[in-house]
Amino acid sequence: MIKQKLQRILLDASKKIGVDVRDVEISYPLHEGHGDLSTNIALRYANSAKKNPMEFANEILKLILKESMNFVEKVEIEKPGFINFFLTEESLLKELDEVNTKKEKYASSDGNKGKKIVVEYSSPNIAKPFTIGHLRSTIIGDAIANLLETTGATVYRDNHVGDWGTQFGKLIYAVKNWGDIRKIEKSDQPLKLLVDLYVRFHQEADENPALEEKARDEFKELESGFNKREQSSKEQKELWEKSVDLSWKEFEKIYQLLGVVFTENKGRGYSESYFEKDLPSIIEELKKKKLLKKSKGAELVFFPKDKYPPLMIIKQDGTSLYSTRDLATDKFRKAHYGDDVIIVNEVGAEQSLYFRQLFETESLLGWFKEGQRVHVGHGLYRFKDSKISTRKGNTIWLEEVIDEARKKAEKLTEASGKLKEKSNIDTIALGSIKWNDLKRSPQLDVVFDWDEVLNMEGNSGPYMLYTYVRTRSILEQVEKTKKEGGKIALNPEELSILRKLNKYPDIVSQAAKAYSPTVLVTYLYDLAKAFNLFYQRHHVLKSEGSQLDLRVKITTAVGIVLKNGLKLLGIQTVEKM
Ligand code: ARG
Numbered sequence: 001m002i003k004q005k006l007q008r009i010l011l012d013a014s015k016k017i018g019v020d021v022r023d024v025e026i027s028y029p030l031h032e033g034h035g036d037l038s039t040n041i042a043l044r045y046a047n048s049a050k051k052n053p054m055e056f057a058n059e060i061l062k063l064i065l066k067e068s069m070n071f072v073e074k075v076e077i078e079k080p081g082f083i084n085f086f087l088t089e090e091s092l093l094k095e096l097d098e099v100n101t102k103k104e105k106y107a108s109s110d111g112n113k114g115k116k117i118v119v120e121y122s123s124p125n126i127a128k129p130f131t132i133g134h135l136r137s138t139i140i141g142d143a144i145a146n147l148l149e150t151t152g153a154t155v156y157r158d159n160h161v162g163d164w165g166t167q168f169g170k171l172i173y174a175v176k177n178w179g180d181i182r183k184i185e186k187s188d189q190p191l192k193l194l195v196d197l198y199v200r201f202h203q204e205a206d207e208n209p210a211l212e213e214k215a216r217d218e219f220k221e222l223e224s225g226f227n228k229r230e231q232s233s234k235e236q237k238e239l240w241e242k243s244v245d246l247s248w249k250e251f252e253k254i255y256q257l258l259g260v261v262f263t264e265n266k267g268r269g270y271s272e273s274y275f276e277k278d279l280p281s282i283i284e285e286l287k288k289k290k291l292l293k294k295s296k297g298a299e300l301v302f303f304p305k306d307k308y309p310p311l312m313i314i315k316q317d318g319t320s321l322y323s324t325r326d327l328a329t330d331k332f333r334k335a336h337y338g339d340d341v342i343i344v345n346e347v348g349a350e351q352s353l354y355f356r357q358l359f360e361t362e363s364l365l366g367w368f369k370e371g372q373r374v375h376v377g378h379g380l381y382r383f384k385d386s387k388i389s390t391r392k393g394n395t396i397w398l399e400e401v402i403d404e405a406r407k408k409a410e411k412l413t414e415a416s417g418k419l420k421e422k423s424n425i426d427t428i429a430l431g432s433i434k435w436n437d438l439k440r441s442p443q444l445d446v447v448f449d450w451d452e453v454l455n456m457e458g459n460s461g462p463y464m465l466y467t468y469v470r471t472r473s474i475l476e477q478v479e480k481t482k483k484e485g486g487k488i489a490l491n492p493e494e495l496s497i498l499r500k501l502n503k504y505p506d507i508v509s510q511a512a513k514a515y516s517p518t519v520l521v522t523y524l525y526d527l528a529k530a531f532n533l534f535y536q537r538h539h540v541l542k543s544e545g546s547q548l549d550l551r552v553k554i555t556t557a558v559g560i561v562l563k564n565g566l567k568l569l570g571i572q573t574v575e576k577m
Pocket of ligand 1: 120123124125160161162326345347
């Protein structure tokens with residue numbers, strides 16, 4: 001990679017000057033007038049060189065020009081001390097060949113080699129709807145896992161399913177009193193029936209608050225007998241297990257549709273209940289390290305200087321909480337994957353404060369170092385289509401969204417007159433939902449506007465898939481002509497594509513480093529735009545000889561990068577559209 005070559009050259013040059021440079025930052029300027037690559041080395045290290053940045057930049061320049069810099073056309077120093085490099089056409093063409101020979105491996109690198117990273121995403125709750133929030137987590141988390149994997153990390157894909165807590169007392173109470181588990185099992189929408197019962201519990205408890213107490217008793221019964229196989233809690237345990245199985249039937253459908261898999265605990269991930277048995281040891285450790293304080297019968301962790309509000313670990317009635325189970329989960333991860341494990345939780349931004357409290361607690365426990373605990377939060381979905389947003393209050397069933405996307409994708413393919421195969425419609429529908437989700441930085445809310453999601457123009461899934469299809473159809477139509485030798489001049493549109501192509505591996509690394517698929521989305525959209533502009537202004541099929549040869553190479557490379565990039569985002573391509 002050109003960037004690495006340049007890094008080495010700059011490092012050597014600074015050594016010769018006698019400045020202790022630890023890492024050389026090289027970026028890709030946004031505007032082409034600032035070169036293809038740019039470094040701030042002179043600005044960053046001017047102080048330690050005891051020189052002013054412009055002077056220092058000149059000195060470095062003198063040294064590196066002596067090196068073999070045959071891939072650089074010209075170098076410019078820009079105030080207040082940037083060094084900008086312009087690549088030769090030859091080296092850009094060489095990179096083009098590199099894309100076409102390495103194919104999908106062009107994106108791979110080993111920047112994260114040796115790292116073990118747990119990426120936890122999706123994490124829906126048993127007997128509750130799989131919400132749009134869980135969909136976002138699934139899509140973003142899966143893309144992050146792909147990015148980390150392709151940059152060399154060993155990735156563990158985990159799903160922290162919410163299958164424990166007092167809400168199961170409510171559910172069990174409701175099923176026992178108002179439901180019929182056998183009927184629920186036979187229904188084709190068991191999860192919906194369970195959720196209805198749960199909702200009914202809340203309605204009835206509003207009228208009759210004594211029900212809350214009853215639900216707590218049910219959960220206490222479940223929790224106390226959980227690992228002891230006590231006869232007393234058999235009924236509770238059975239109902240709980242059935243709810244888990246019925247919910248998983250729905251989850252599996254969704255994951256299959258999305259093409260998402262988990263690698264841990266036989267594909268189901270380590271859910272909250274898995275850690276039930278470890279809770280006493282967590283509480284013991286917290287006590288031993290003097291981190292627990294009693295307050296009104298509950299036990300909490302208070303933070304130094306009240307940095308955050310206290311975090312409750314044990315409730316007044318002695319039962320555990322979400323936080324208790326998260327601590328047990330992370331202790332297990334340390335033991336299971338190694339002390340140096342990195343843990344990424346992809347969970348809605350509404351839990352940001354909670355995760356800060358959790359990370360702080362884990363740091364007070366002395367478990368992790370800086371950078372080992374990461375929360376990637378995402379914003380909410382809001383629906384522009386008021387039909388969807390109001391029909392069922394806050395609950396949005398994912399299936400409804402997917403069905404709607406399917407209908408629209410079908411219309412889209414009808415309009416183009418091609419390809420009505422169901423598999424393709426699903427691919428377009430899901431790809432569009434995913435792209436729409438990943439295209440803005442995750443912290444932002446997503447306003448879900450169907451016209452935008454399935455628009456053929458502009459920053460959308462269909463536009464991206466269509467651009468890829470365009471590369472395929474061009475290549476299908478190309479007739480082999482006799483290749484003529486000789487150099488041809490590159491036009492600006494071709495150059496612009498070449499300049500983008502050679503950034504690709506770096507973009508993938510950046511996206512992985514920042515745990516941000518959006519970095520890759522932005523790049524792919526730019527590449528697609530550049531390719532479409534090139535296609536508009538120049539003929540591929542009508543060109544000849546070495547020009548045809550070059551344009552075929554460019555089209556092939558753009559196709560490779562688009563397909564691979566989309567795949568990293570969890571989006572499958574179609575061959576026709
Ligand atoms: N099940 C939770 C929810 O739906 C998300 C779990 C996130 N992961 C965690 N380790 N707390 O809100």
